[in-house]
């Protein structure tokens with residue numbers, strides 16, 4: 129019997145294109161290999177120019193959490209104050225990290241499913257002297273998009289000395305954000321909207337972030353110290369930690385795909401796909417947790433219909449049986465719905481397959497005995513938008 133292929137629709141890792149997997153399967157070479165050095169150099173240069181970064185782009189082996197810690201470690205020092213703007217589980221992750229570092233941590237929280245406003249950030253920052261502020265561009269626990277551009281503009285006029293750290297893990301490569309908006313550290317990792325397998329952390333540091341790091345002298349952290357990696361990023365024939373050779377090639381191929389699509393078009397595609405996908409899921413009775421004005425283009429939290437009496441474990445097991453990998457909800461939404469990613473290199477076939485699997489799971493759980501309602505909405509959305517990917 130042919131096994132049902134798995135649709136990888138959790139909010140990361142996301143589906144990995146064949147050409148990227150092929151790079152991971154290449155024969156590994158020495159990190160001093162001249163061709164590899166040229167590949168690594170080209171990758172860093174592309175990341176830097178494509179995200180309009182006036183400082184330096186870093187690519188190191190690790191996950192999104194490592195990139196978070198890299199930003200905090202290099203842009204702040206013990207005793208300074210930091211404002212954490214959080215609208216979910218991953219925003220909150222900064223709190224413990226910054227507390228451990230010995231920073232004075234204040235938190236601006238938005239209730240789950242909503243975001244704070246730039247005015248609220250301004251009001252908090254006006255209360256005392258802060259060295260930095262964190263924004264989680266898309267919180268993966270809520271599917272909510274933060275008002276990043278508004279925060280950037282506000283900081284420029286109201287708090288120009290406060291450094292801005294942006295968690296772009298569930299956004300970068302799928303949602304518009306440029307280093308030159310005034311972001312001092314923007315970071316992500318390979319397995320989300322870049323559509324590459326897990327393994328690499330990427331961080332764009334502004335020129336003043338590099339200056340801040342320099343001013344700190346020796347910092348307690350070693351592996352992800354900017355000063356250790358700067359010489360490598362500028363000349364990848366240098367060594368600090370062994371580069372993940374095959375993952376660097378995989379990311380290079382991922383970036384080639386992004387370049388071919390074009391960043392602006394990629395951002396627009398994510399918005400189109402998210403809208404069509406949410407409309408199809410809503411036609412099946414699910415409720416998108418994020419308010420329409422806060423919805424992320426990269427992932428959604430879908431809440432079970434009121435009064436449907438669906439058991440979360442049973443429903444998600446059915447989804448898995450139908451070949452659809454989904455993620456459970458966290459925090460305030462735990463048990464009330466599930467999360468699906470719609471980011472990276474996904475196309476109309478993936479969306480159709482996903483909605484079809486949800487419909488079969490609904491039918492199996494007695495939720496909608498007449499499958500086709502979600503697919504009808506999805507298909508007409510795809511046709512109307514002329515979506516060709």
Ligand SMILES: Cc1ncc(COP(=O)(O)O)c(C=O)c1O
Pocket residue numbers: 140191192193194196218264266267268295296297298317
């Ligand atoms: C917004 C956000 N930040 C940080 C992380 C942590 O990334 P990782 O699991 O790769 O360490 C995640 C993981 O999903 C995330 O979604």
